[in-house]
Amino acid sequence: MQNYLAEVINKAFELLSKYPLCDSCLGRCFARLSYAHTNEERGKAIKLTLLLSLDYSLKEHKIQDSNQVKEIMFNMGQISYGIFSLYFGDDFQNRSCYICNNRIQEIKRKFYQKALSLLREKGYKTFVLGVSLPRHMRDIEQNFIVENGLIYYESLKNEIKREVGKLLTGEESKPDIDNPEVEIIYDIEYDTILERKRTKHYLFFYNRLVRGIPLSSWYAKGGLSLEKLLNTQINSPYSEPSDVRIVDDYPLITEVDLNLNQINGFYLKKSGRVSGTELDVIYNVKPSIRVYRVTVNAKEELRDCVKVFDTICDIFIEAKDFNELKQKLAELRGEILGIDLISTTGKSNLLANNYIRP
Structure with missing residues (x-):
């Protein structure tokens, strides 16, 4: 059990050594662990656990390079201010989150307010949410996931949609992925929502x-x-x-x-x-396979044909699509009178x- 815990804390230590991360963005790195908690709760719990470990290591003189500890505490944010001031004084740096620039709560609040206003104004009973990220945020998040091998990560878009959806549920409307009356998309860059009616x-x-x-x-x-x-x-x-x-x-x-x-x-x-x-x-x-019946006025006797009248006969050809059928008919000697699709095989x-x- 201790080894499992160490893996999560070591990963968090590694991330916070390189990036300033708010509670939500750190927690989202482990979103597929500890079901039924928010990413903000996960992130705060991880930071507190890591602070306990750092404080213990400092008191036991197990850490040689205090500068690395300072960097991690800067990247944790205000939650580490108390311990930082105890060991290093008041020279604390407030850094913005590498992923969301400390805006995730503001983004959720604005999306919720604008979506709720639209739902009340138009009277929609069911909805589905979407989020449009600015290009630079998409690139930062994608590179962050790949470079750090985050297999338990949840996307920023997904967290925003899920949390705002929870807030909107019960406000006389409810999410419905399969049959929504409207799709409400929040464009973060332009701070606006787009209303897209779902066609039946x-x-x-x-x-x-x-x-x-x-x-x-x-x-x-x-x-x-x-x-x-x-x-x-x-x-x-x-x-x-x-x-x-x-x-x-x-x-x-x-x-x-x-x-x-x-x-x-x-x-x-x-x-x-x-x-x-x-x-x-x-x-x-x-x-996967289509069976065609090709009616031909043959200039010579054809193999495996079904005679219809005089020189007119039907041949049955298997092909994956019509283009392949044309290739197979290219060398056929005779006049093609008609083509019928008879049957198909496969998942269709x-x-x-x-x-x-x-």
Whole structure:
């Protein structure tokens, strides 16, 4: 047990030998230890423990270089003033925190006041918080973490969001990571908050049994598109060129809750509202293999083809995406009459199985 304690105190000694750190910024270096305490409490406890150890070492004449002790006490701040004055007189230096410049409590207070004012003015019931750090603070913190190998560190942004969120909870509003009405971002550099409304998202799965109608109006270039048909913006984690019919279930994200099953050759299967981590998963899931049916008017006999009529036949080709399919078709002798996406394998299948309602 003594060895474990020594490791924490030795690390704190090492840090305070090099940097002035306020209670919160020192405590944040060990944030993943001693659950249910604030970083300010951790930092103060560590400093007090270290001061006890330094005082003992001074009294027992175990410290040879008193200048190093003075530096550490300067970097601890006012908590060490009493012991410092006892040994070294009144020549005490007040130093600003290397990470937050002694501003962390002020930052939390301003963020809380501005966020509370916004919530009361607009009447939002649920929210999520964000913090925008000035570039120099981001660089200082990142270098500090890496150079000192701080595996138990919590980011400055995370502490601010967590502590302000606690203060705001119960003020007729509450945090909701998955379905917030608004995201409130505090820009520290300009001392202002940004209000960003969270858009609702709905998940559908679609089949496209027509050719020539793309999903996006941007690709349609003034022509017909599914976006134009539905009169709403849509997004899809993956799709196929507009001339490829899609028989498998492909995901589609909309900002409007649609109440229809089919439109102009598109067939829609509704899943429901999705947000937060669900959206992240959906946008990062892709098929590992796609199976295409290519209808060909062959100029010569093709291996493994299914004859449809006379020289017209179907061949089935596996590819990771449409670009790979084109490479495989480059040397095919014959006229390609049509391409259909038949099925996929990979995590995309799990997505459809989990979200399509019976």
